[in-house]
Amino acid sequence: MVAEWPAAPELPWEDLAAEMRANIRLRVAAGECEGGERPQTEGAARFTGWRAAMALASLAVVVAAGLLWRHPAPPVAPAGDGMAATEAAAGGRRDPRIKDVTYSANADGSTGDSFVDPVTGYVTVRREW
Amino acid sequence: MESRAAIWWLAIGALGAAAGLAQETVLPSSAIRIDIPKDSPVALLTLDPRDSRYTARGGAILVDLDALLGMRNTGSNRIHGITLRVVSQEVAMGGKASVSIPRLNIAPGETFPVHIVQHLVRPASLGPGPLVEVSLDGVLFQDLSFYGPDRLHSRRDMIAWEMEAQRDRDYFKAILARSGRTGLQQAILREMDRPRLDRPTMLRTPAASSAALGAGERSERFAFVSFPDAPVEPVSGTAMVAGNQVRAPRIEVRNRGTVAVRHVEIGWLVKDPSGREYLAASVPSSQPDLQLAAGGTAAFAQDAAMKLSRNGQPLDIRGMTGFISQVELADGKVWVPSSRNLDETALRNVLPPSPEAIRLTELYRQGLDALIAELHKP
Numbered sequence: 001m002v003a004e005w006p007a008a009p010e011l012p013w014e015d016l017a018a019e020m021r022a023n024i025r026l027r028v029a030a031g032e033c034e035g036g037e038r039p040q041t042e043g044a045a046r047f048t049g050w051r052a053a054m055a056l057a058s059l060a061v062v063v064a065a066g067l068l069w070r071h072p073a074p075p076v077a078p079a080g081d082g083m084a085a086t087e088a089a090a091g092g093r094r095d096p097r098i099k100d101v102t103y104s105a106n107a108d109g110s111t112g113d114s115f116v117d118p119v120t121g122y123v124t125v126r127r128e129w
Numbered sequence: 130m131e132s133r134a135a136i137w138w139l140a141i142g143a144l145g146a147a148a149g150l151a152q153e154t155v156l157p158s159s160a161i162r163i164d165i166p167k168d169s170p171v172a173l174l175t176l177d178p179r180d181s182r183y184t185a186r187g188g189a190i191l192v193d194l195d196a197l198l199g200m201r202n203t204g205s206n207r208i209h210g211i212t213l214r215v216v217s218q219e220v221a222m223g224g225k226a227s228v229s230i231p232r233l234n235i236a237p238g239e240t241f242p243v244h245i246v247q248h249l250v251r252p253a254s255l256g257p258g259p260l261v262e263v264s265l266d267g268v269l270f271q272d273l274s275f276y277g278p279d280r281l282h283s284r285r286d287m288i289a290w291e292m293e294a295q296r297d298r299d300y301f302k303a304i305l306a307r308s309g310r311t312g313l314q315q316a317i318l319r320e321m322d323r324p325r326l327d328r329p330t331m332l333r334t335p336a337a338s339s340a341a342l343g344a345g346e347r348s349e350r351f352a353f354v355s356f357p358d359a360p361v362e363p364v365s366g367t368a369m370v371a372g373n374q375v376r377a378p379r380i381e382v383r384n385r386g387t388v389a390v391r392h393v394e395i396g397w398l399v400k401d402p403s404g405r406e407y408l409a410a411s412v413p414s415s416q417p418d419l420q421l422a423a424g425g426t427a428a429f430a431q432d433a434a435m436k437l438s439r440n441g442q443p444l445d446i447r448g449m450t451g452f453i454s455q456v457e458l459a460d461g462k463v464w465v466p467s468s469r470n471l472d473e474t475a476l477r478n479v480l481p482p483s484p485e486a487i488r489l490t491e492l493y494r495q496g497l498d499a500l501i502a503e504l505h506k507p
Contacts, residue, residue: 095246100321100490102481103328105410107378107397107431109222111331114484116491119197119244122233123484123491125290126247127281128226 095119156181161196162259170204170268170276171211174240183260190251192217192260198243204276208235209291210269212283215247216262222333223250227266227281231290231484234271285392288463289455294485300468301489302504310497317493317500320486324479326407327441332374332434346371351380354452356470360386361393361456364426368397373443375399376434378412380451383426389459390421393429396454398479399437399446406479407444409437411454420459452476 097118104112104127112127158178165173177197184191194215202208210231218224226247235241251260267277269287277283305313342348351366366380378397384390395412414421415429437444452474456464471477482490493500 099494100487102325102487104408104481105329105331105433105435107410107412107433108415109331109431109433111329113328114487116487117244117246120230120242122230122242122244123488124244125229125231125286125484126226127229128247129222129224 153182153184156183156192156194156260158196160260161194162262163198164262164264166265169265170202170206170208170270171265172201172203173198174201175199185253188253190217190253190260192247192249192251194245194247194249194261196245196263198245198263199240200243201240202235202237204268204270205237206270206272206274207237208233208241208268209271209273210267210287211243212266212277212281212287213243213245214262214264214266214281215245215249216264217249217251217260218255221250221252223248227283229283229287229290231287232294232488282392285455285457285463289465290484292463292465293483296465296468297483297485297489298504301500305501305504310501313501314493314497317490319478320482321490321493323481324405324407325439325481326409326444327438329410330436330438332376332436342369343371349446349449351378351449351451354450354474354476356453356466356474358467358470359453359456360384360388360458360464361390361421361453363395363451363453366395366451368449370446370449373437373446374434375409375437375446375449377430377432379428379430380412381426381428382414382421382453384421384423386458387423388462389423390456391419391459392455392457393419393421393427393453394455395451396480398450398452399444400448400450401439402445402447406450407437407439408480410435412451 095118098115100115102114104114106112106127110127110129112125114123114125116122117124156178158176160183161176161178161181163173163176165171175198177199178195179197180193180195182193182195184193200211210229210233212227212229215226215228216224226249228243228245228247230243233241245263249261265277266281267275267279267283267287269275269284269291273288273291275284275287301313301316304316308315346369348367349370351363351368353363353366355362361382362385364381364383366378368378369376375397378395380395382393382395393414396408397410397412398406399409400406410433412429412431414427415431416427419427419429421427437446452466454466458464466476468477471480489500489503492503
């Protein structure tokens with residue numbers, strides 16, 4: 001069930017429209033009378049220097065974020081030869097304390113690596129599909 | 130007017146900051162589900178999500194898992210290895226992984242950490258629920274008995290690592306006995322200097338499995354290294370090669386033993402223009418339920434295609450060699466090449482270090498005495 005809208009109050013639309021048109025004409029005529037070069041408005045005067053730079057930088061961040069957001073996820077990236085190449089995810093971030101990594105591949109499509117984990121001190125063997 | 134302008138500046142700044150922050154969000158422990166069966170020989174004590182994060186990007190969620198699990202051996206046997214499945218989704222590539230810790234020695238009642246660092250991808254459309262599920266695939270005990278669902282065949286891998294560990298420890302012990310500290314030092318330095326390739330780039334293409342030659346491709350035949358004591362021998366094999374790309378290996382093997390075989394793995398070596406060889410990949414038998422009877426032959430093929438490089442430079446592949454690297458018999462026994470196999474065929478100078486050799490070289494970095502003390506342990 002949709003609730004009923006309350007009745008709109010009676011307004012003199014014709015009178016209001018005529019008043020608005022008159023005001024617009026008056027402002028246009030006043031502008032033409034002043035002539036010459038217009039002084040900078042208060043808002044425009046503030047939009048210079050570091051303020052403009054800040055605004056543009058913020059807009060750039062917003063646009064860049066939007067582009068990244070819309071960009072498809074990259075597990076399958078196009079390769080130069082037209083094949084779809086999957087860079088093995090390499091397990092993500094790599095701890096700089098890991099001195100030596102041995103990589104491996106399996107013809108079933110998985111890849112892996114072996115290393116001594118600096119957090120636990122244990123040899124760790126990872127594999128990913 | 131002043132206050133209105135200030136509000137605009139604040140709004141623009143907040144939008145920019147929010148957009149930046151939306152790229153990476155801390156992953157709470159509630160987003161990681163740990164599934165350890167109640168009757169298993171290990172129990173989860175703690176879960177620290179550490180620096181785990183996730184990022185929503187397009188229609189996907191990228192998970193950077195960096196979690197530390199505190200576990201306890203609740204069974205009555207010493208634990209020598211554990212494998213965990215780490216899954217964000219199982220449909221597409223990049224959603225499934227495993228983390229294994231071989232060469233553990235955890236007594237009943239002792240605690241031990243498991244550190245999981247893994248990058249995973251998950252479609253955002255999967256909806257609510259944990260972003261990552263970690264489950265037990267298997268636990269290997271000192272007597273090589275096993276517990277777990279073994280969905281990733283971790284039993285076979287962990288037994289093979291145990292056998293390789295015993296083989297490599299015996300090798301270094303023999304050198305220490307024969308050539309003393311200097312000989313051991315030279316051997317461990319050679320171990321650290323084994324030729325290695327970069328992480329291979331796996332290729333996904335409908336043509337990867339095609340038996341037809343693609344543009345610029347050639348069909349290369351495997352040369353085989355044969356071990357007299359291996360239960361299986363390679364018969365013939367080919368793969369497609371183009372520059373630094375290889376794909377579609379097809380290999381035929383024969384069971385020359387008296388026991389049926391349920392898994393075979395071929396080590397796949399590639400040769401560069403200077404004649405130096407590198408281990409490119411392992412080629413497993415493709416049938417998940419292979420039953421290769423005694424005296425029988427079987428051919429298996431894999432669809433993988435990959436690009437190989439070394440130190441960032443494409444590897445120009447000029448030849449290929451194969452050898453039997455692992456066999457699992459129907460009775461559950463696992464065969465790996467012996468020290469003698471490796472020495473007689475010069476494979477010792479080609480194959481990358483085993484997990485145990487990696488552990489021993491790490492100990493050597495702490496000092497030769499630390500390595501010798503480790504080798505003297507039973």
